[in-house]
Amino acid sequence: VATTVGIPQGLLYYRYHPMWKAFFDALGVECVVSKPTSKATVKRGTELGENELCLPVKVFFGHIAELDGKVDFIFVPRIVSVEPRELTCPKFLGLPDMAKVLDFSTPVLAPTIDVRRGRVEFAKQAFALAAEVGAPASRVPRAIRDALREHERYMGDLLAGKPLRLPAGEPEAGRRLRIGVAGHPYNIYDPLISMDQLKRLAERGIDIVVPEMVTHDEIRDAVADMPKALFWTYEKEVLGCVKHWVQNDLVDGLVYMLSFACGPDSFVQVLVEDAVCEGDGARVPLLSLVIDEHTGEAGFITRIEAFLDMLTRRQEAIPA
Amino acid sequence: VRITTPNMGGVDLLLTDLFERLGVDYLPSPKTTNATMKLGLQYSPEFACLPLKVTVGNLIEGLEAGADATLMVGGCGPCRFGYYADIQRRIITGLGYEYEAITLEPPSQDLRQFLATLRRISGDASYLTIWNAFKVSFRKGQAFDRIEKRALETRCYETERGAASAVKERAIETVAAAKSPDDIVSAEARALALFDEMPRRDIEPLKIGIVGEFYLLLEPFINFDIEEWLGERGVYLERAVYLTDWIGPSKKNPVGGHTDAFVAEAASPYLDYKVGGEGQATIGHTMIYKHAGFDGIIQLLPFTCMPDTIAKSILPAVCKAQDMPALTLIVDEQTGKAGVHTRLEAFIDLLDSRRRARAKAGAPMPAGAEVTAIDETLATARA
Numbered sequence: 001v002a003t004t005v006g007i008p009q010g011l012l013y014y015r016y017h018p019m020w021k022a023f024f025d026a027l028g029v030e031c032v033v034s035k036p037t038s039k040a041t042v043k044r045g046t047e048l049g050e051n052e053l054c055l056p057v058k059v060f061f062g063h064i065a066e067l068d069g070k071v072d073f074i075f076v077p078r079i080v081s082v083e084p085r086e087l088t089c090p091k092f093l094g095l096p097d098m099a100k101v102l103d104f105s106t107p108v109l110a111p112t113i114d115v116r117r118g119r120v121e122f123a124k125q126a127f128a129l130a131a132e133v134g135a136p137a138s139r140v141p142r143a144i145r146d147a148l149r150e151h152e153r154y155m156g157d158l159l160a161g162k163p164l165r166l167p168a169g170e171p172e173a174g175r176r177l178r179i180g181v182a183g184h185p186y187n188i189y190d191p192l193i194s195m196d197q198l199k200r201l202a203e204r205g206i207d208i209v210v211p212e213m214v215t216h217d218e219i220r221d222a223v224a225d226m227p228k229a230l231f232w233t234y235e236k237e238v239l240g241c242v243k244h245w246v247q248n249d250l251v252d253g254l255v256y257m258l259s260f261a262c263g264p265d266s267f268v269q270v271l272v273e274d275a276v277c278e279g280d281g282a283r284v285p286l287l288s289l290v291i292d293e294h295t296g297e298a299g300f301i302t303r304i305e306a307f308l309d310m311l312t313r314r315q316e317a318i319p320a
Numbered sequence: 321v322r323i324t325t326p327n328m329g330g331v332d333l334l335l336t337d338l339f340e341r342l343g344v345d346y347l348p349s350p351k352t353t354n355a356t357m358k359l360g361l362q363y364s365p366e367f368a369c370l371p372l373k374v375t376v377g378n379l380i381e382g383l384e385a386g387a388d389a390t391l392m393v394g395g396c397g398p399c400r401f402g403y404y405a406d407i408q409r410r411i412i413t414g415l416g417y418e419y420e421a422i423t424l425e426p427p428s429q430d431l432r433q434f435l436a437t438l439r440r441i442s443g444d445a446s447y448l449t450i451w452n453a454f455k456v457s458f459r460k461g462q463a464f465d466r467i468e469k470r471a472l473e474t475r476c477y478e479t480e481r482g483a484a485s486a487v488k489e490r491a492i493e494t495v496a497a498a499k500s501p502d503d504i505v506s507a508e509a510r511a512l513a514l515f516d517e518m519p520r521r522d523i524e525p526l527k528i529g530i531v532g533e534f535y536l537l538l539e540p541f542i543n544f545d546i547e548e549w550l551g552e553r554g555v556y557l558e559r560a561v562y563l564t565d566w567i568g569p570s571k572k573n574p575v576g577g578h579t580d581a582f583v584a585e586a587a588s589p590y591l592d593y594k595v596g597g598e599g600q601a602t603i604g605h606t607m608i609y610k611h612a613g614f615d616g617i618i619q620l621l622p623f624t625c626m627p628d629t630i631a632k633s634i635l636p637a638v639c640k641a642q643d644m645p646a647l648t649l650i651v652d653e654q655t656g657k658a659g660v661h662t663r664l665e666a667f668i669d670l671l672d673s674r675r676r677a678r679a680k681a682g683a684p685m686p687a688g689a690e691v692t693a694i695d696e697t698l699a700t701a702r703a
Contacts, residue, residue, distance in 0.1 A: 093398060093630075094591065094599060094627075094630035097592070098634060228405070231397035267407050269365055290366075
């Protein structure tokens with residue numbers, strides 16, 4: 001029987017899962033992904049996690065709980081830095097440590113990903129990971145190659161908007177609205193955390209753009225004017241895509257989804273608000289939706305509907 | 321320019337001395353009050369951490385009092401603190417204030433900018449002048465910190481409530497008046513001697529270590545002055561962070577007594593990674609206090625503080641494995657003094673009854689050993 005590695009369907013899963021799967025496939029290890037977030041996942045995660053943690057981390061713990069006991073290992077990488085001179089959120093830095101004290105019976109695989117430490121260190125982590133799951137070291141170079149290639153393909157697909165697979169609804173009236181939905185992938189793609197926002201918007205005939213559709217270079221250029229560069233990579237991307245859309249007049253409105261108690265987002269919110277007002281009075285309407293485990297669906301929908309009504313009326317008042 | 325800074329413990333004492341040496345016009349922001357909090361809350365993002373909200377209030381009050389420039393330190397993450405200066409500037413200029421926001425980014429980030437900022441603050445003094453002034457003022461800051469530390473250690477023995485705090489005030493005045501490096505050293509000795517003259521009760525006090533996020537540990541207004549409160553109820557205290565240790569470039573922490581590397585090693589069985597802020601130090605110091613025979617620890621953190629929320633997630637496992645009682649106090653703008661005091665009272669009662677139970681069972685009291693090596697505790701924790 002092949003060794004199995006459980007991959008919790010939360011947090012950075014949305015960004016890296018094809019890469020992880022390719023890596024483990026090449027090692028001859030079977031990946032078991034937890035089911036999409038359900039109410040039960042949230043409930044279990046909220047019981048497990050410290051009260052003050054952000055919802056996505058609690059949800060992540062719920063996914064681990066689902067996998068616990070059913071697989072040989074659970075994959076909780078420590079993703080420290082994915083771009084030179086930048087870091088990720090502290091909670092990613094401490095994620096494996098927080099997971100380990102939750103008393104799960106399944107051992108946690110926690111390689112440290114830190115690009116600031118160079119390729120050799122990266123390779124070392126990959127070899128150590130292979131050794132931990134009992135895969136031969138000879139397969140590692142190929143696994144790394146497969147993983148990186150698969151990641152590139154996936155990022156390319158995301159850029160083209162492919163994995164979204166959203167229903168194409170018809171607009172109720174007038175020109176098709178285009179809305180940028182900004183936020184962390186684990187907030188906007190998780191069906192439960194986001195309350196299926198993307199689908200709802202698409203069904204109403206709205207054109208959606210998401211951060212993954214903005215290129216690395218576009219983000220870099222968009223944030224070049226910041227007096228102080230953001231040191232969190234994923235938050236820099238959220239801000240960068242907002243600035244890119246605003247600067248180039250690409251969207252009619254912005255929905256920014258952030259989770260309560262998210263440290264970086266509490267600040268990025270200020271930067272996003274500044275960004276939508278920048279330039280010579282050119283403003284893009286912004287709806288910030290703060291999500292936590294108590295958020296009610298009805299309140300959420302009401303706010304979005306009001307926002308869409310406002311955008312439609314605005315569109316009628318300002319000829320294109 | 322007239323520079324103001326936010327309040328944090330004795331930072332104004334240190335900066336007053338430094339800026340006087342450099343001839344910089346310095347106006348410490350008015351003492352933090354409820355009005356400061358209210359001002360900060362009104363304009364800060366809802367779930368930003370409390371120190372940001374309070375310091376926004378401080379800076380506005382400083383500008384209102386007549387300053388036309390603000391000074392903040394920067395940082396390079398991952399804790400939000402590194403981005404405070406930019407957010408403060410955006411909020412305050414958004415309110416229509418016109419002033420110069422000076423940010424001193426750490427030299428590791430951009431050495432040239434760091435040096436240029438130093439020159440900007442000091443009115444183009446030479447680097448040597450700045451360094452010499454900093455050295456002396458920093459030494460003075462260490463003296464202030466040692467006074468604070470001594471007050472934490474002796475307050476529990478006072479025979480009359482408020483005696484230690486009164487001595488502390490006199491001690492600070494003594495050191496504040498000293499100017500030359502030699503004067504500072506001798507003033508420090510005289511100041512610390514004042515504590516020895518204080519009449520003492522003969523008791524075996526409960527020992528509690530205070531760990532957590534540095535701003536909450538250092539700013540008495542925000543932590544409800546729990547150090548004084550606990551000390552006056554007969555608790556011997558030690559604190560994980562002191563101002564000069566926090567600023568200090570050496571990482572040797574001469575006031576607190578443990579190097580950063582040592583604290584990190586102590587934390588490593590449970591949190592083997594620096595997660596920013598004091599996250600790892602909170603765990604490390606808990607282990608050190610356990611080893612030193614303390615009865616318990618109190619963790620202080622602002623609501624939504626990322627590094628210390630990580631520590632809080634891990635702390636229950638540490639406390640369970642090490643048999644170390646801990647009380648975590650999360651502070652935000654809604655936190656009330658009475659609620660905090662009730663919990664502190666209950667915690668002291670708990671520690672007290674643990675002691676009595678131990679005495680009844682004939683178990684030896686935990687030894688108050690000097691912590692130099694933590695190998696034994698570490699070995700047990702790793703096993």
